[in-house]
Amino acid sequence: MAEATARPQLKSVWTAAEPLLDVRDLKVWFPIRAGLAQRTVAHVRAVDGVSLQVGQGETVGLVGESGCGKSTLGRAVLKLVEPTAGEVLYKGTSLHSRGGGAMRGLRREIAMIFQDPYASLDPRQTVGEIISEPLDIHHLYEGRTARRDRLAELLDLVGLNPRMAQRYPHEFSGGQRQRVGIARALAGEPSFIVCDEPVSALDVSIQAQIINLLEKLQQRLNLTYLFIAHDLSVVKHISNRIAVMYLGRIVEIAGSNELHRRPKHPYTASLLSAIPIPDPKIERHRQRIILTGDVPSPVNPPSGCRFRTRCFNAQDKCAQEDPPLDTVQLGDHQAACFFPVE
């Protein structure tokens, strides 16, 4: 029992100075099959060459529109989808070199909070059963009392009454359910949590509660977050750094304040201009950058820069060459653009 409870042995050469999570040129392509023989006719390039580092204790925000591959990236970090190319290193060890046993240990280290608090909880289980599932899977307790105490502790940690453990998810509000999802993610004592749009499905007033809860938990439990959202204003508050994704690529990455103050990529600039300002006088004179057209298909992305079809700064060079992320490099502010916004 003691052996099972022990933390999985991770590669010892890793030090806290190195990134906790290191995503290297990750590609996740989903095949499109057609015809009787189900031949692969094309690929959806959900994630198409992403590199990203997340340091211990840091929160990295990941923003982008629907379908830009941000959720797929989050899932690849948990090995819920298999990468087509590239690798994900956690504490210096590749996820993909891990066998079944080591991977199970890793499932405790990395947890995930899901977007939809209705769909992500099994409707046939009580909240107590849902939250203690990681405890059962990884044998994290000895005896019924220890299990019950741990469950009460987890519920308390996320601001739920421990007496609610007997209830079913449908008896809870969206915010409460999301707390249940957070408690489940915390049960295995993870050090890294992928938050996949944890507040997008909630009312604005509840969003603030959940974000504050996540921040409080981060300080208390020394957590590292990869925080996925489609709303820059949500991410700004909680993130140390923000990465902006467009069509399977990171187009700009910078410190949270830096990105908001000096966006370099036209796409980031247009996203920022869409945030309403809570002051009617300023709001009236707010300059908006309205993008034209739709996001191109990730099956067949545009040549050169992927954003050029909707970009207000696009020139001939953009169609011919693919700008790497370090085209603009100002300290740790990077943007993949030949003609950045000033």
Place this chain on the structure above:
Amino acid sequence: MLDPTAGAIEAPVAQSIGRAGRRARGYWAESWERLYSDRIGFACGLLILLFGVLALAAPLLSAVVTHHDPVRQNLANTFALPGQFTFPLGSDELGRDTLTRLIYGARVSLLVAYLTVILALIIGGSVGMLAGYFGGWLDTVLMRVVDMVLSIPSIYLLILLTALAPRIGPVSLNPGNPYSLAVIIALVSWGSLARLVRADVLSVKERDFMLATRSLGASNWRLMSRHLLPNVLAVMVVAASLQVGAIIVTEAALDFIGLGITPPTASWGNMLSNSQVYFYHSLWLVILPGLAIFVTVLAMNVFGNTVRDAFDPRLREMR
């Protein structure tokens, strides 16, 4: 829009819940409540239960109430008319009491029906879950087998199986006894259940909670037994309750054509088959077992519909 100064916001949420510790009413409790509130359907359920109890108590009833043995002949009292004290529902050409034989027949019919459904659920449920959950070549192979089972007219397959009485290992499937007959009918009727379960598994396995549980490190076995099965169980219960009626008819049909339960053991099917000769002479001998089948199957179907309404998830959403 997000106010970082809003500090202690957890407290009101946690405290505002009154009666937090009460035992929750789960999905099954709610379904039961809906089942209970449908008067006609629930009455049909009770009727089926009553038939079940009568069938179980058959030896007791024959000894205490009817004072007849189901197979002992009484050639002095053949073709007794219904309504007499000694033969409440009359007697047949060999002087056997019709009421006693009907009660014993219920034993056979209901035993075969329930056993068949349970076996079909086990076979069809497993095949459907495996095919739907794992997908790929396993899905293809299993579903082609299902297609094959479903593409052969079931009555033909049944006749073939009962006529050949195949051996499975040391067990010979002699259709003359109800257990073998149940196995044979189950072997023919699990296909549609497998399809239903597979379809439901396909939709359930894509839901976020399955992914969430996998991300916690749950094994396939855990995912299937703890999460998939409870979520497809409703479909299985509904399909099974609707199938019971059809199986009673199938069993009666096999008895009728002489391939099922062998006389003198009474079953509703062979009572019908036996009495067809006396159609013009003693109509009640035909009507009574026919009526027994009719009432049971009707009650089963109405009850099955009620069960479906009570468990249907779409109805749940609308409330």
